[in-house]
Amino acid sequence: MVRLKVNNLQKRFKLYTQGGIEVNGFENIEFSVKNGEFLSLFGPSGAGKSSILKTLFRTYTTTKGEILFFRDSGEVIDVAKASESEILELRHSEIGYVSQFLQVLPRISAVDVVAQQLIFKGEEEKASRLKAKEMLDYLSIREELFDLSPLTFSGGEQQRVNIAKGIIAPKSLLLLDEPTASLDKTNTMKVVEKLKELKKQGVAMVGIFHDLEAMEMISDIIYKLKRVK
Numbered sequence: 001m002v003r004l005k006v007n008n009l010q011k012r013f014k015l016y017t018q019g020g021i022e023v024n025g026f027e028n029i030e031f032s033v034k035n036g037e038f039l040s041l042f043g044p045s046g047a048g049k050s051s052i053l054k055t056l057f058r059t060y061t062t063t064k065g066e067i068l069f070f071r072d073s074g075e076v077i078d079v080a081k082a083s084e085s086e087i088l089e090l091r092h093s094e095i096g097y098v099s100q101f102l103q104v105l106p107r108i109s110a111v112d113v114v115a116q117q118l119i120f121k122g123e124e125e126k127a128s129r130l131k132a133k134e135m136l137d138y139l140s141i142r143e144e145l146f147d148l149s150p151l152t153f154s155g156g157e158q159q160r161v162n163i164a165k166g167i168i169a170p171k172s173l174l175l176l177d178e179p180t181a182s183l184d185k186t187n188t189m190k191v192v193e194k195l196k197e198l199k200k201q202g203v204a205m206v207g208i209f210h211d212l213e214a215m216e217m218i219s220d221i222i223y224k225l226k227r228v229k
């Protein structure tokens, strides 16, 4: 079943603070992703990869085109045109976004940052914390760090906590912006294995990878972008 269909998507940024100048983000983007499929956005720096993900999550608005999201209920929502309340609801229940950097509140431990995702979905607290620990352990976070705030972790450790948080309670569509950018090969491959499990569970994903080997291992579709002139 198709989960996401993007038609003729375009983004032009209007820089109001800089004389209203317009900058091309991307144009003519067309693809669809089925449940259990992984589509990678691939192209040079500045081609618009991150901007496309942000547009799919409606962090950015769209200047042209459609972003059709097919809900389990059979309802189709155009993310480009949906109301703010519909977007909040979609983000709450169906569309997840894993940014490149971890953003968390101070004084919340790594385990809690991850476990909260399960608790939000209604899972019991103790079981959630246990699953969170297993995920952190799988991603090679040392046990002595579990109860500390990830704000003092290294870049790669923060990224692994971010991935754990992003994938422990997956929604039906997951958007991933360079989730393995600062990871070593071993951890990158572990993340790829987890993402493969999510595919088996039917999660549709759109992602950006730095590591070409990882991209080829996980992708069903590689969507190539050129820089718009």
Ligand SMILES: Nc1ncnc2c1ncn2[C@@H]1O[C@H](COP(=O)(O)OP(=O)(O)OP(=O)(O)O)[C@@H](O)[C@H]1O
Pocket (backbone or CB within 6 Å): 013, 015, 023, 024, 025, 026, 043, 044, 045, 046, 047, 048, 049, 050, 051, 052
């Ligand atoms: N908020 C914004 N305001 C204005 N221009 C923007 C904004 N976000 C992105 N752009 C422009 O859109 C273009 C695409 O940027 P984007 O970050 O999507 O590229 P990318 O493909 O993710 O590149 P990289 O591989 O370097 O991460 C760039 O030319 C950038 O200047």
Ligand SMILES: [Mg+2]
Pocket (backbone or CB within 6 Å): 049, 050, 051
């Ligand atoms: Mg980018």
